């Protein structure tokens with residue numbers, strides 16, 4: 001059956017989104033391998049799952065994993081990642097602002113590391129649902145200031161998906177990918193940093 005025929009057939013079937021469990025990881029790795037050139041070793045997926053399983057979702061059709069989205073929580077004081085400054089609109093951060101990153105307060109952000117849907121299941125809302133769950137999980141956490149991700153500048157479907165939820169390209173990282181392509185850093189601010197406690201760099205053991 002051609003991909004197009006298979007897509008039409010599979011489009012009729014309902015999908016569910018749920019949190020990933022360890023047994024899902026081989027299938028998740030398969031989806032990742034088939035969908036993206038950025039691949040990771042088993043221990044990487046497992047580490048993310050164990051630490052941040054509440055931010056690791058899979059999409060299932062007929063008991064088969066057809067997509068996933070995995071994120072981890074990080075601490076940062078980078079104004080771009082916090083959704084407070086847009087380098088593409090306001091110009092690159094000044095050196096002093098970059099230095100401030102090491103002395104100012106740190107806040108929790110969610111980093112969407114990878115999201116993918118098998119080709120024959122795309123275009124039917126699974127990517128949207130995976131992202132919806134990720135954003136909801138970040139909101140429920142209570143003190144997550146923003147969600148950020150990197151995306152190839154040429155990846156129109158993914159960029160459209162992110163923009164649909166209000167993510168904005170806020171930085172460009174030249175030559176980010178192994179093949180030399182640039183990445184946009186896209187950010188969705190979900191909360192004002194001042195409404196959360198944050199931590200000083202001292203508390204994090206950085207200073």
Ligand code: COA
Nearest residue numbers: 035115116117122123124125126127128151157158160161
């Ligand atoms: N061209 C342009 N925009 C597209 C598109 C296409 N072929 N397919 C999807 N989109 C955009 C649309 O804005 C769509 O929203 P709409 O249908 O309301 O207009 C939105 O993406 C979501 O579509 P959806 O069906 O929910 O997404 P999906 O299940 O097809 O998954 C990806 C989207 C990006 C996860 C999927 O294309 C994929 O796995 N790509 C390969 C891996 C990848 O690039 N991951 C992102 C790395 S940063």
